[in-house]
Amino acid sequence: MPLADATGGRIGEGFVRVSTATDQQRFAGPLSAAVADLCQRLRPQVCDRTAAGFREVLRRLSAPLQVAVAGRIKSGKSTLVNALIGRRVAPTDVGECTRLVTRFQYGTVDRVEVVFTDGRKQVLPFDAHGMIPAELGVAVDEVSHLEAYLTNAVLRDLTVIDTPGLGSLDAASVARTEQLLGAARAEAGNGGGDDELDPVSRNAVAGAEAVIYVVTQAVRSDDHQALAAFTAATASREAGPVNAIAVLNKADTIAPESVEGADGDVWRAATLLAEKQASTLKPRVADVLPVIGLLAETAETGGFTSADADALRQLAELDEATREMMLISADLFATWECAVPAGTRARLLERLDLYGVRRALEILDAEPAITAGALRRRLLDASGLDGVRGRLDAVFRARADGIKAAAALASVTALAHASGDPGERQRVHDAIEVLLAKPEAHQLRLLEALTLVAAGAVVMPEDLAEEVLRVGSSADPGEQLGLPGRPPHEWEAYALERAGWWRSFAAFGATPAQSRIAHVVHRAYFLIWQQLRGRGAT
Numbered sequence: 001m002p003l004a005d006a007t008g009g010r011i012g013e014g015f016v017r018v019s020t021a022t023d024q025q026r027f028a029g030p031l032s033a034a035v036a037d038l039c040q041r042l043r044p045q046v047c048d049r050t051a052a053g054f055r056e057v058l059r060r061l062s063a064p065l066q067v068a069v070a071g072r073i074k075s076g077k078s079t080l081v082n083a084l085i086g087r088r089v090a091p092t093d094v095g096e097c098t099r100l101v102t103r104f105q106y107g108t109v110d111r112v113e114v115v116f117t118d119g120r121k122q123v124l125p126f127d128a129h130g131m132i133p134a135e136l137g138v139a140v141d142e143v144s145h146l147e148a149y150l151t152n153a154v155l156r157d158l159t160v161i162d163t164p165g166l167g168s169l170d171a172a173s174v175a176r177t178e179q180l181l182g183a184a185r186a187e188a189g190n191g192g193g194d195d196e197l198d199p200v201s202r203n204a205v206a207g208a209e210a211v212i213y214v215v216t217q218a219v220r221s222d223d224h225q226a227l228a229a230f231t232a233a234t235a236s237r238e239a240g241p242v243n244a245i246a247v248l249n250k251a252d253t254i255a256p257e258s259v260e261g262a263d264g265d266v267w268r269a270a271t272l273l274a275e276k277q278a279s280t281l282k283p284r285v286a287d288v289l290p291v292i293g294l295l296a297e298t299a300e301t302g303g304f305t306s307a308d309a310d311a312l313r314q315l316a317e318l319d320e321a322t323r324e325m326m327l328i329s330a331d332l333f334a335t336w337e338c339a340v341p342a343g344t345r346a347r348l349l350e351r352l353d354l355y356g357v358r359r360a361l362e363i364l365d366a367e368p369a370i371t372a373g374a375l376r377r378r379l380l381d382a383s384g385l386d387g388v389r390g391r392l393d394a395v396f397r398a399r400a401d402g403i404k405a406a407a408a409l410a411s412v413t414a415l416a417h418a419s420g421d422p423g424e425r426q427r428v429h430d431a432i433e434v435l436l437a438k439p440e441a442h443q444l445r446l447l448e449a450l451t452l453v454a455a456g457a458v459v460m461p462e463d464l465a466e467e468v469l470r471v472g473s474s475a476d477p478g479e480q481l482g483l484p485g486r487p488p489h490e491w492e493a494y495a496l497e498r499a500g501w502w503r504s505f506a507a508f509g510a511t512p513a514q515s516r517i518a519h520v521v522h523r524a525y526f527l528i529w530q531q532l533r534g535r536g537a538t
């Protein structure tokens with residue numbers, strides 16, 4: 001039961017109310033509520049500075065999950081952010097905004113604020129297209145970050161953070177992102193009392209709680225390191241399969257002949273390539289999913305109009321030879337002599353790129369009478385965005401409680417450490433130990449174990465490491481046991497068998513660090529077994 005409580009349900013359905021002396025708050029689940037309770041109880045026992053940090057941790061615990069979109073320069077991060085939010089609001093391509101962190105969060109009125117490094121805020125108008133203006137008209141080197149409040153429903157349970165590209169592993173660019181994310185955290189919200197936070201404490205509560213890492217085909221062997229570098233931007237909180245997924249963006253630009261087994265099909269090539277990248281990037285990310293951010297953005301943000309559909313219809317009716325010629329390259333498509341005005345074609349390229357145009361024409365060939373709305377839907381299907389959303393739900397939303405609670409505990413530990421007071425550090429340490437010893441907190445231990453193994457902090461034999469990742473990365477018993485296709489009656493016996501195995505490994509076959517992990521895994525299997533028995537699986 002605790003396991004199911006800790007991991008199941010989407011945010012919004014599973015909020016837990018906790019009454020304290022001072023306030024009533026909503027949390028993503030019982031783990032977040034338990035950590036909040038710990039902060040409340042410890043506040044009178046720590047110095048003012050740590051207490052101010054705890055207040056920030058509490059505020060953050062009751063806020064939506066903070067998801068950063070990170071990756072190299074021009075990998076399509078902002079385009080993907082727009083697609084996910086369902087509104088074309090983040091400037092893409094050029095402009096000084098692409099060098100700044102922007103936090104997109106839920107608000108009852110659409111508004112953008114520039115937050116300056118000295119804490120000043122200035123409201124910005126949206127530009128004529130309803131976007132954040134590409135040029136801000138303020139001194140950019142004095143800007144900390146941007147806060148965008150939007151009424152879009154998806155932001156109710158996710159705060160999306162668009163980050164400047166990590167150009168390389170160069171320390172300056174990593175440090176800048178780190179600093180900006182850090183500042184973003186501390187200044188966010190209603191300001192005021194948060195100013196007591198010094199830089200060290202600020203860093204301890206800063207950073208995103210989860211990451212969508214954007215890669216493209218040109219992912220280099222050092223991208224594994226780039227992902228590790230992003231860990232720095234999440235304020236030293238480890239990114240791992242619990243809180244990080246990757247997308248292979250710009251899947252439409254992959255040349256299928258460059259990928260063996262793709263049979264000339266772009267999407268198949270992208271899927272194969274994503275699988276290959278997953279083996280490089282795992283276990284730092286839960287998955288690598290192909291996506292065409294541009295197509296997703298266009299289809300999802302009103303960028304595809306009935307005029308576009310009409311132009312495509314006209315193109316579909318061109319004679320075969322002309323059409324084939326035009327689809328050879330973007331240049332030919334834009335410049336070839338044809339009845340559709342060049343400006344219209346340029347717009348189609350900008351919104352769909354050549355692959356999107358080709359897909360649309362194929363759809364029109366098969367269903368000439370298709371409506372503009374249905375064509376838009378089909379392009380959205382072709383973008384892979386649904387797959388990304390599905391993974392976000394499975395990896396982030398379903399586990400938001402555990403992710404937020406683990407991040408908060410890491411912050412609490414860092415704050416106590418930064419206080420420099422051994423007594424205070426001990427009190428906080430003891431309180432955390434008491435919390436973690438409770439059966440309800442097991443999921444937190446499992447997430448911690450998983451992260452330690454994924455990050456290589458505790459080295460395990462490869463097959464065992466895989467097993468730890470499998471048990472810890474899912475909330476579904478079939479997947480956790482690695483028996484998804486098998487009949488449920490086998491699950492119960494297998495869970496018990498593995499519980500026993502891990503218990504003896506903890507006792508006889510392990511280093512002290514491995515032994516601690518093994519105890520957690522043993523308990524996880526035991527809880528799965530209990531859960532299966534409770535369900536009446538025979």
Ligand SMILES: Nc1nc2c(ncn2[C@@H]2O[C@H](COP(=O)(O)OP(=O)(O)OP(=O)(O)O)[C@@H](O)[C@H]2O)c(=O)[nH]1
Pocket residue numbers: 072073074075076077078079080091092093094098099163164165166249250251252253291292293294295353
């Ligand atoms: N063909 C194609 N182009 C894309 C795709 N996604 C983004 N682009 C284009 O790539 C360019 C860069 O996109 P952005 O979203 O600004 O990339 P970014 O990672 O936010 O860039 P920086 O913030 O400057 O690092 C734009 O011209 C986009 O239209 C895609 O899936 N396919």
Ligand SMILES: [Mg+2]
Pocket residue numbers: 077078079091092093098162163164165
């Ligand atoms: Mg950008």
